Amino acid sequence: MQFNPKYATPVSNTVNSGVRNKVLKNTYLMLSLTMIPTIVGSVIGTGTNFSFLAQSPIVGSLVMLAVMIGLMFAVSATRNSMWGIILLFLFTFVAGWWLGPLLQYALHFKNGSQLIGLAAAGTGIIFFTLAGIATTTRKDFSFLGNFLLAGIILVILASLVNLFLAIPAISLAISAVAVLVFSGFILFDVNRIVNGGETNYVMATLGIYLSLYNLFISLIQLLLAFLGEKD
Numbered sequence: 001m002q003f004n005p006k007y008a009t010p011v012s013n014t015v016n017s018g019v020r021n022k023v024l025k026n027t028y029l030m031l032s033l034t035m036i037p038t039i040v041g042s043v044i045g046t047g048t049n050f051s052f053l054a055q056s057p058i059v060g061s062l063v064m065l066a067v068m069i070g071l072m073f074a075v076s077a078t079r080n081s082m083w084g085i086i087l088l089f090l091f092t093f094v095a096g097w098w099l100g101p102l103l104q105y106a107l108h109f110k111n112g113s114q115l116i117g118l119a120a121a122g123t124g125i126i127f128f129t130l131a132g133i134a135t136t137t138r139k140d141f142s143f144l145g146n147f148l149l150a151g152i153i154l155v156i157l158a159s160l161v162n163l164f165l166a167i168p169a170i171s172l173a174i175s176a177v178a179v180l181v182f183s184g185f186i187l188f189d190v191n192r193i194v195n196g197g198e199t200n201y202v203m204a205t206l207g208i209y210l211s212l213y214n215l216f217i218s219l220i221q222l223l224l225a226f227l228g229e230k231d
Contacts, residue, residue: 016196024135024193026201027208030088034209037089038096045100046107053101058163064098072206079202088202095213106220110229119219123212126183134190141191144184151181172225178218185211 053060071091078084106112134141155178162170189198189207198204 019199020194020196023199023201023204024190027193027204030085030201030205031208031212034089034092034205037093038213041093041096042099042103045097046103048097048100050101050104061163068094068098075206076203079200084202088206091206092209095209099217102217102220106224106228108231109224110231111227112224115223115227116220119216119223122219123216126215127186127208127212130183130187131190134187135194137191139191140195141188142195142197144188148181148184148188151177151184155181168225171221175218175221175225178214179222182211182215182218186215 075087192198
């Protein structure tokens, strides 16, 4: 149930405000820590031979998607224990490693490393801007839930279809929509913590991390398509 200070006593308001601030603080701390296994995983992934993807890209992508979904369910099932944190770090490591093929592709461009840095900076700017809005404004963004759910379903279905079609124009359209959808999820998820809708910082971290991860990927794909300089 969403906390509404308008109908709360001063004591309960203080307690609930303290709980929400603690969840938000722990979420930001965990989110910053998840960047460590993500970066380590991405470095390892960049040096990994992903030649098996060239032979069966669809099967490889679906298998990896199944692994990551399985880890997400494992994190959810253990979210109230230390195992939840350990599995969250494992998930972010695997997610970082799975960035390998995209980073390898990007680094084949003359300005690939600059575009990777630009995508990372863009992701950070979007996050801090939207998190600031969600934290400081009194507006309730829960109304975005249905729109974002429809958006993510559209992105997933379109992505699965394009695994078989492999049409560049569709990929760019998916990336553009994904930027909007996952930016919306950042605003929605942080605002949900502020309003007391999420009290578990492990799940809060997982949700925001997924938005940042997919936002970063979408920005890289768009930047490579429009600004990439091939050798």
